[in-house]
Structures are given as C-alpha cells and as structure tokens.
Amino acid sequence: MAGRRALVTGASRGIGAAVAAGLAAAGADVVLSGRDEQALRDVAATLPGTRTAVVAADLADGAAVEHLADTALSVFDGLDILVNNAGVTFPETVAGLSVAAWDATMAVNLRAPALLGARIGAAMAAQGSGSIVNVASLAGLRALAEHYAYSASKAALIMATKVLALELGPRGVRANVVCPTVVLTEMGQQVWGAREKAAPMLARIPLGRFGVPADVADAVVWLSSDAAAMINGAELPLDGGFTVA
Structure with a gap:
C-alpha cells in the first residue's frame, strides 16, 4: 500500500487504532480522526x-463531518x-428508549459514515479508484x-454501503462492510465484561471467543488492498461462526 492515502x-x-497501525505497516499514509486530539x-x-x-x-456534529471530509x-x-470505524452505543431496552x-x-x-462515504467517495470516483470499508456490527445482521438504536443504525449502514458499491463501483471505487461480533475494546468490555452477560453470547460462537481489535483490523486492511480487488458490496461477518448456527 505504499503511497496510498487513508482516513x-x-x-x-x-x-x-489497530486499523491505522495495520494500514501504516502496509505502507499507507494515514489521517487519524477522533474526538480526543492528544490520544490521536x-x-x-x-x-x-x-x-x-x-x-x-x-x-x-454534521458540520464537523463535512469539515473532516474536506480537511x-x-x-x-x-x-x-x-x-468508517467510529461508533457509539447506549444499551437500553425498547421500553427505555x-x-x-x-x-x-x-x-x-x-x-x-454516510456523509463521509458520499463526499470522499465522490472524490475517489473523480480520480478513478478507491476503497471504502465501513465497520458495522453483527448486530446489524442479527437482532x-x-x-x-444500535442495531438499527448498523443495519442501515450495511445497506448504505451497498448503495455506495452500486453507484461508485462503475467509477473504480469499491465499498464493503465488516460486521464484527463483540470485540473486546474498552466499549466492548463495558457492555459484555460481566461473565453472566457474556456467557450466553459466547455459547453461540463456535470458535468460543470474542474478537480482538486485530481481528477486525486484518480484515479491513485486506478489503482495502488490491488483494480484494474483485470484492465490492460485500458484508463480511467477523463472528467466529455465530451466523452459521
């Protein structure tokens, strides 16, 4: 990926952070974005x-998203x-919405991610090449x-990715989406760290474990590379086999 430029x-x-490290290790120049400038x-x-x-x-902030795309x-x-990796979750029941x-x-x-995909995707199309990888969730494939709100947002992101693939593919831009199961990030630990909550989910994963950031990063780097040159509009579960059961 020497000479490739990534956001x-x-x-x-x-x-x-794992995705940025993976892309940089493959030779890409990387723009890192988030709310905490010092952490970045x-x-x-x-x-x-x-x-x-x-x-x-x-x-x-919608205006901040537009500014990020331009910058x-x-x-x-x-x-x-x-x-497009950034995401939030506020676990709550339907009744407590x-x-x-x-x-x-x-x-x-x-x-x-929809705005960034549209703005940056259009710029990629103008240059005739590019790859967009959206990080959704297994919660966008299974209730x-x-x-x-989280499941609804991730399901919609999966379909938005497919529209990007359909419209931008003829102009050389691929768009794909990865759908991880629970990943043991800080956010994942907060929601799934308790053994009594994690156990039923783990029991449904044939590999018997949750993901780690490197599992997602490796898939994202591959989808971003020429090794995945014929993959466009795909949704890739990173779930240890959860969806086969």
Missing part, C-alpha cells in the same frame, strides 16, 4: 515510517482509502436485545 475514524483507540497524536506517534496527520472531529482530502492531496440516545446513535453510526 480512519475513531482512530484514538481500540479497533480504529499518541497513536500517530506509534505508527511505523509513513506520513500521518491528525484531524480532531466530533462526528455527532482529510486536502492533507495528502486526496484519499485512496476510507475506513430515549430520543437523545436514538439521535446520538444515528448521528455517529449512520449519518457520519440484539437492549441494542434497539
């Missing part, structure tokens, strides 16, 4: 031997890879209790 959102920790700089300082840039942005495109004079949690979830998990 990774949610890059200050967890999956996003700390991650950037660990990346091997490629150009990096940090653009802090609150993806719950990221200008840093290295274009982009070849977009990884709040307007604030619904709106925040949709803003970050759906509107932000998950206490994740009403």
Whole structure:
C-alpha cells in the first residue's frame, strides 16, 4: 500500500487504532480522526515510517463531518482509502428508549459514515479508484436485545454501503462492510465484561471467543488492498461462526 492515502475514524483507540497501525505497516499514509486530539497524536506517534496527520472531529456534529471530509482530502492531496470505524452505543431496552440516545446513535453510526462515504467517495470516483470499508456490527445482521438504536443504525449502514458499491463501483471505487461480533475494546468490555452477560453470547460462537481489535483490523486492511480487488458490496461477518448456527 505504499503511497496510498487513508482516513480512519475513531482512530484514538481500540479497533480504529489497530486499523491505522495495520494500514501504516502496509505502507499507507494515514489521517487519524477522533474526538480526543492528544490520544490521536499518541497513536500517530506509534505508527511505523509513513506520513500521518491528525484531524480532531466530533462526528455527532454534521458540520464537523463535512469539515473532516474536506480537511482529510486536502492533507495528502486526496484519499485512496476510507475506513468508517467510529461508533457509539447506549444499551437500553425498547421500553427505555430515549430520543437523545436514538439521535446520538444515528448521528455517529449512520449519518457520519454516510456523509463521509458520499463526499470522499465522490472524490475517489473523480480520480478513478478507491476503497471504502465501513465497520458495522453483527448486530446489524442479527437482532440484539437492549441494542434497539444500535442495531438499527448498523443495519442501515450495511445497506448504505451497498448503495455506495452500486453507484461508485462503475467509477473504480469499491465499498464493503465488516460486521464484527463483540470485540473486546474498552466499549466492548463495558457492555459484555460481566461473565453472566457474556456467557450466553459466547455459547453461540463456535470458535468460543470474542474478537480482538486485530481481528477486525486484518480484515479491513485486506478489503482495502488490491488483494480484494474483485470484492465490492460485500458484508463480511467477523463472528467466529455465530451466523452459521
């Protein structure tokens, strides 16, 4: 990936930091985005031997998303890879749904990647090539209790990815989506750390474990590369076999 230019959102920790590291290790220049500028700089300082840039942005703010798209495109004079990884979750039952949690979830998990995909995807199409990888969730493929807004946002992101693939594919831009099961990031630990809650989910995963950030990063780097040149509009479960049961 030497010479490729990538934007990774949610890059200050967890999956996003692992994706940024994987892309940099493959030779890509990386723009890291997230809310915590210092944390982004700390991650950037660990990346091997490629150009990096940090653009802090609150993806719950539509204007900030538009600004991020413009800024990221200008840093290295274009982009070849977009990884929409940033996401939030507010676990709550259907009966306990709040307007604030619904709106925040949709803003970050759906509107932000959709806007970035549209703006940056159009720029990629103008140059005739590019790869967009959206990080959705197994909760977008299978209903998950206490994740009403989260599941809805991730299911919609999967379909948005397919529209990107359909419209931008003829102009050389691929769009794919990965759907991880529980990943043991800080957010994953908060929701699934309790053994009594984790056990029923683990029992449904044939491999018998939850994911780690490297599991997702490896898949994202592969989908971003020429090794996946014929893959467009795919949804890739990273679930240890959960969906085969």
